[in-house]
Amino acid sequence: MRIRPTDQLEPTVFVIFGGAGDLTWRKLVPALFDLSQDRSVPANYSIIAVDRVDLSDEKLRRRLHDGVKKFSRQGLVKAGEWSEFAGHIRYQQGDFKKLQTYTALGEQCAKLEKEWGEKVHRVFYMATPPSMFGEIPKCLGKTGLASDREWARIVVEKPIGYDLESARALNAILAANFEESQIFRIDHYLGKETVQNILAFRFANPLFEPIWNRRYVECVTITAVEAVGVEHRGGYYDHAGALRDMVQNHLMQLLCLVAMEPMVSFKADEIRNKKADVLHAVRPIHRDAVHQCVVRGQYGPGWVGGKKVPGYREEVGVSPDSETETFVALRLFLDNWRWQDVPFYLRTGKRLARHASEITIQFFGVPHQSFPAESTLDWQSSRLVMSIQPDEGIVLRFQAKHPGPMMHLRSVEMQFNYQDAFATRSPEAYETLLWDIMKNDATLFMRADQVEAAWRLLMPVLDVWAAAPPGDFPNYAAGTWGPENAQGLLAQGHSWPLPTELLEQCKKKRKNS
Numbered sequence: 001m002r003i004r005p006t007d008q009l010e011p012t013v014f015v016i017f018g019g020a021g022d023l024t025w026r027k028l029v030p031a032l033f034d035l036s037q038d039r040s041v042p043a044n045y046s047i048i049a050v051d052r053v054d055l056s057d058e059k060l061r062r063r064l065h066d067g068v069k070k071f072s073r074q075g076l077v078k079a080g081e082w083s084e085f086a087g088h089i090r091y092q093q094g095d096f097k098k099l100q101t102y103t104a105l106g107e108q109c110a111k112l113e114k115e116w117g118e119k120v121h122r123v124f125y126m127a128t129p130p131s132m133f134g135e136i137p138k139c140l141g142k143t144g145l146a147s148d149r150e151w152a153r154i155v156v157e158k159p160i161g162y163d164l165e166s167a168r169a170l171n172a173i174l175a176a177n178f179e180e181s182q183i184f185r186i187d188h189y190l191g192k193e194t195v196q197n198i199l200a201f202r203f204a205n206p207l208f209e210p211i212w213n214r215r216y217v218e219c220v221t222i223t224a225v226e227a228v229g230v231e232h233r234g235g236y237y238d239h240a241g242a243l244r245d246m247v248q249n250h251l252m253q254l255l256c257l258v259a260m261e262p263m264v265s266f267k268a269d270e271i272r273n274k275k276a277d278v279l280h281a282v283r284p285i286h287r288d289a290v291h292q293c294v295v296r297g298q299y300g301p302g303w304v305g306g307k308k309v310p311g312y313r314e315e316v317g318v319s320p321d322s323e324t325e326t327f328v329a330l331r332l333f334l335d336n337w338r339w340q341d342v343p344f345y346l347r348t349g350k351r352l353a354r355h356a357s358e359i360t361i362q363f364f365g366v367p368h369q370s371f372p373a374e375s376t377l378d379w380q381s382s383r384l385v386m387s388i389q390p391d392e393g394i395v396l397r398f399q400a401k402h403p404g405p406m407m408h409l410r411s412v413e414m415q416f417n418y419q420d421a422f423a424t425r426s427p428e429a430y431e432t433l434l435w436d437i438m439k440n441d442a443t444l445f446m447r448a449d450q451v452e453a454a455w456r457l458l459m460p461v462l463d464v465w466a467a468a469p470p471g472d473f474p475n476y477a478a479g480t481w482g483p484e485n486a487q488g489l490l491a492q493g494h495s496w497p498l499p500t501e502l503l504e505q506c507k508k509k510r511k512n513s
């Protein structure tokens with residue numbers, strides 16, 4: 001983890017709108033607590049949780065304590081450590097639409113500034129329902145809390161819009177009150193160590209870059225699949241669906257990192273420019289081609305991990321005749337020199353057979369097969385798998401000679417595993433992101449143009465789907481790999497790789513050795 005001494009962080013006030021809500025409880029405060037334990041918070045900091053409900057500081061702290069015990073990386077919390085941290089948390093009851101909420105916040109910040117004797121950074125974090133995303137920046141603007149370009153920041157959680165039009169409208173409100181450099185749009189995937197490692201792997205090693213193109217790469221598969229269903233979020237999910245929930249943001253970001261050109265420097269805007277170039281290069285999906293390039297699915301009842309689970313339409317908060325997709329597979333092409341005609345297959349879904357996010361680069365076979373036919377019976381293409389989670393590592397599959405008098409070739413794996421290599425637990429994505437916000441480093445955050453480019457690309461799909469209901473939902477059983485027709489997206493000889501099979505094999509081998 002990129003930890004610098006605490007004294008380099010300047011005093012910061014975190015204002016969390018939605019401070020009594022689920023995200024604060026589950027992610028934000030546990031991450032801030034972990035950062036505090038790693039001494040990665042400023043010497044002077046304060047967390048002001050703002051929400052509509054009537055709560056005392058004490059009640060809120062008790063609830064947050066419970067969240068920290070459940071979700072923080074540190075796990076068990078010692079009483080002394082907690083009370084030191086909890087002393088930085090206060091609650092302010094307020095309506096997000098009323099200006100007096102903001103004036104009171106301004107007074108609090110001024111008071112802290114006076115107490116600490118130095119200027120403070122003000123981070124305004126919107127951990128509220130999306131319906132508030134347009135209101136809060138306006139009120140911050142009106143009350144002057146956004147005006148200090150260097151010291152005020154706003155953090156926006158996904159979903160950033162519901163479609164291109166609403167994303168543009170939200171970006172316009174943000175831009176009217178903040179400079180782009182003050183806006184931190186969160187995609188928590190970008191905070192994952194293994195996702196950041198894509199750039200390290202590609203551009204800190206000269207080895208792979210020369211073959212990272214259409215001459216050597218046959219296809220790329222990006223998978224982010226989950227075994228869980230919609231859990232307690234049926235109400236939200238039924239209005240979103242997998243395309244909005246996962247593809248528009250997380251999968252598009254992974255695509256950008258895998259396909260982008262080398263950056264000239266590690267400056268936030270340089271990296272974000274290179275990523276935006278990828279989105280601009282994606283071949284537009286024409287409305288009449290949507291059915292050939294994209295497959296949607298919805299899970300019915302089934303078995304996951306030996307347990308019978310209900311179908312999507314039976315989940316709490318979901319309409320019994322819902323047509324919302326819980327699975328999407330897409331085939332995309334990038335129109336540029338590096339990737340022309342290389343298929344990028346993207347797949348995401350809930351209630352699939354396993355939880356796994358990974359990127360597979362499949363290389364072409366050798367141009368001329370000089371080994372006798374009987375040597376290569378077990379031949380499988382060479383592949384590089386970047387496993388983002390739950391296994392964290394990289395596996396390279398290639399051919400080797402099987403020991404013995406005959407020239408028999410077998411596929412073998414070489415692997416790098418985070419735990420073995422670094423013997424330390426990776427920080428949670430939110431720790432990294434919150435730390436970057438304190439450091440004012442926007443590298444891992446989405447810029448307005450990226451968000452809009454991703455929506456622009458997916459709008460034909462959303463429009464065609466809205467006009468033509470699926471008719472065959474549910475079309476896959478929970479615990480399987482999704483609808484059969486996802487196979488139809490693949491060119492001959494390509495397959496959806498079984499996630500984590502490579503790392504699983506490596507793990508078994510390690511256990512047996």
Ligand code: BG6
Binds near residue numbers: 226245246
């Ligand atoms: C969120 C989605 O952005 O990402 C969820 O809204 C999804 O539906 C989650 O489950 C996956 O993130 P992670 O980090 O748990 O893989």
